[in-house]
Amino acid sequence: MHILLTGATGFVGTALAQRLHTLPQVTLRPALRRPHSAYPDAAIVGPIDRHTDWSSALEGIHTIIHLAAYAHVTQKSQVDPQALYETNVLGTKNLIKQAVPAGVKRVIFLSSIGAMASISPTPLTETSPCQPDSLYGRSKLMAEQELIQLSQTTPLTYTILRPPLVYGPGNPGNMARLEKLLRLSLPLPLAAIHNQRSLISLPNLVDAILTCLTHPQARNQTFLVSDGQDLSTPELLQKIARHAHLPCRLFPCPLPLLTTAGHLGDGLEALLQRPLPLNSDTILKLTQSLPIDSRKIRETLQWQPPYTVDQGFEEMGVRLQASGHATV
Numbered sequence: 601m602h603i604l605l606t607g608a609t610g611f612v613g614t615a616l617a618q619r620l621h622t623l624p625q626v627t628l629r630p631a632l633r634r635p636h637s638a639y640p641d642a643a644i645v646g647p648i649d650r651h652t653d654w655s656s657a658l659e660g661i662h663t664i665i666h667l668a669a670y671a672h673v674t675q676k677s678q679v680d681p682q683a684l685y686e687t688n689v690l691g692t693k694n695l696i697k698q699a700v701p702a703g704v705k706r707v708i709f710l711s712s713i714g715a716m717a718s719i720s721p722t723p724l725t726e727t728s729p730c731q732p733d734s735l736y737g738r739s740k741l742m743a744e745q746e747l748i749q750l751s752q753t754t755p756l757t758y759t760i761l762r763p764p765l766v767y768g769p770g771n772p773g774n775m776a777r778l779e780k781l782l783r784l785s786l787p788l789p790l791a792a793i794h795n796q797r798s799l800i801s802l803p804n805l806v807d808a809i810l811t812c813l814t815h816p817q818a819r820n821q822t823f824l825v826s827d828g829q830d831l832s833t834p835e836l837l838q839k840i841a842r843h844a845h846l847p848c849r850l851f852p853c854p855l856p857l858l859t860t861a862g863h864l865g866d867g868l869e870a871l872l873q874r875p876l877p878l879n880s881d882t883i884l885k886l887t888q889s890l891p892i893d894s895r896k897i898r899e900t901l902q903w904q905p906p907y908t909v910d911q912g913f914e915e916m917g918v919r920l921q922a923s924g925h926a927t928v
Contacts, residue, residue, distance in 0.1 A: 605629070609639075615768070629641075631657045633647060655698065669740075679735055704756065709761070712740045713764045716731065716732065748760075768803065782841050782844075787849040790853070790858075797889060800905075804827055804906065807905070829909045855887060
């Protein structure tokens with residue numbers, strides 16, 4: 601099977617490419633914006649937008665795994681709405697439109713639970729209404745819709761995965777912020793938070809993608825995917841700290857005070873023109889729930905996460921220590 605992988609140098613793409621290279625039935629062709637030493641034979645396509653020429657990259661390709669996206673902007677003021685729309689929506693649409701005449705049969709698209717919501721008091725399922733409340737989430741939902749619409753009039757089949765927060769060695773985004781908070785070794789006012797959030801470890805997400813790659817029942821399906829064990833914010837911080845040998849000092853604080861602290865963080869970010877570990881967006885994610893029900897992928901594809909939550913955090917902790925970030 602000849603596979604085109606976008607986003608091969610990213611957090612998920614690097615781990616997925618390593619697994620794909622071990623499969624004897626797979627011939628992998630990474631598609632990159634610019635040359636990279638790890639992939640000397642990659643197809644160089646330049647910026648991913650409505651104008652990208654995919655013709656040479658798509659020659660002989662059977663399946664596309666589309667991971668590349670505009671993501672992990674930690675400061676709202678840094679988000680470029682036009683660049684996000686160009687990459688995530690028009691870039692995806694352009695890729696799929698060129699894939700059909702090139703003879704591509706399958707597309708596996710890594711979306712996000714943000715295409716549905718960023719907070720939810722009850723577990724989300726594939727039938728829950730999509731009400732994205734961020735530019736990133738809306739762009740992912742629009743990209744999904746473009747893929748589904750184009751597949752309805754062509755032989756192309758698709759699989760869409762919506763993961764929650766992904767954790768593992770080299771975390772970007774919000775998980776990196778939590779690591780930074782713990783490395784400050786300061787008491788954190790989060791002991792009284794009783795939320796529930798779903799997560800997925802990097803190796804579990806990679807395994808789910810590979811299962812969708814080969815399972816016939818994955819075609820034309822959308823799946824929510826998670827580790828299957830929800831955590832509160834205190835539990836999450838304690839697991840990161842324990843496996844990385846970092847201190848975790850928590851004390852209770854009323855939610856209104858936390859909200860005020862988040863707004864103060866917003867002001868400091870604007871003043872300093874750089875992201876801080878704590879702002880209103882971080883407080884929202886630390887205090888609110890986002891559980892998901894991933895039974896559909898487990899029952900439809902007979903998929904089970906191969907790694908437990910503790911195994912996922914153990915691997916992340918080992919890498920944190922090896923990088924010199926962990927201190928006691």
